[in-house]
Amino acid sequence: MTDDWLVLDPGEAVEWAARPRLMRAAPAVVASLVIAAVALGDAAALDPLALVALLVAPAPGLYGYLRVVNTRFVVTDRSVHRKRGIVGVDIRTVELDRVQNTRSARGVLGNAFGYGTVEIEVAGGSDLRFYDVYDPDDVRRLVERLSGARESIPGTVEQWRAVRDELRAIRRLVDAQPK
Template identity: 65%
Template sequence: MTDEWLRLEAGETVQWEARPRLVRAAPGVLAGLAVAVVAVAGGVAVDPLALGLLLAAPLPAGYAYLRVVNTRYAVTDRALYRKQGVVGIDQRTVELGRVQNTRATQNVTGTLFGHGTVEIEVAGGRELRFADIHDPNDVRRRIERLGGGTSAVPGTVDQWRAVRDELRAIRRSLERQLK
């Protein structure tokens, strides 16, 4: 699925990629059907020229479909990527080191059918969202793992003992000076 939109640096590898589920275009399809019903009803009841609205009926459905198929998400071992847009293209890249927090959300149907959204908080920037994807919890865990987003304390136990001992020595020195 990776094509020309994703420009990887040397040695960078794709760990996960997807696009939103196609059912995300359903509201646009419903809007197109509503326009068609109004056009037919208006053409029959009011004016035959209202049937001209039938020409506009596929527009909402087509636009919604294009929005879904032109949206791509990718996670590499170095960054997160999102590309979206039909006429104007918006491509966003976030380095894994700038990821501060991630959250996976699922509504009732998402929980039943295994889809949802991953929200990514970015240091110094606006939030990034991977909307309506399959298995959002797996994607969130993958981002956390790649970004080192674990709760592990940096350094070894011996290094922290050395820091503690140094702080105790500084405290003793300060207490002697105050007496």
């Protein structure tokens, strides 16, 4: 499912890859069908020039379809990637150590059909969204697991106890000050 747009580092492995559900293009396809029906109805009843609208009718459906099939979401063991765009391509890559939080959301239809959105909060940048993906909770847990695997608490227990004791001493001094 990954194309030549995704360049992996040596040893980096793809953990998950997907695109939005194809049903995301359904409203645009319906719009195309409505335009075509109106054009045919107008051409038969009023004006043969309305047939020109039949040339434009496929555009919304085609755009919606191309927008879905040209969007990719990829999670590797080191980073998260999103590619979207038809003519101009936007590729966004976020290293897993910059992931601060993740969340998944599902609407009513998403609960019924098993799809939703995964939002990835990024340190020092705008958030990243994987929209209309199947099993968003599984994707969220995968990103959390992979991003958490790289984190470790710096220092030793003794160093943290020394910090705690120092903060307690500062707190006692502050509390002893007259107000």
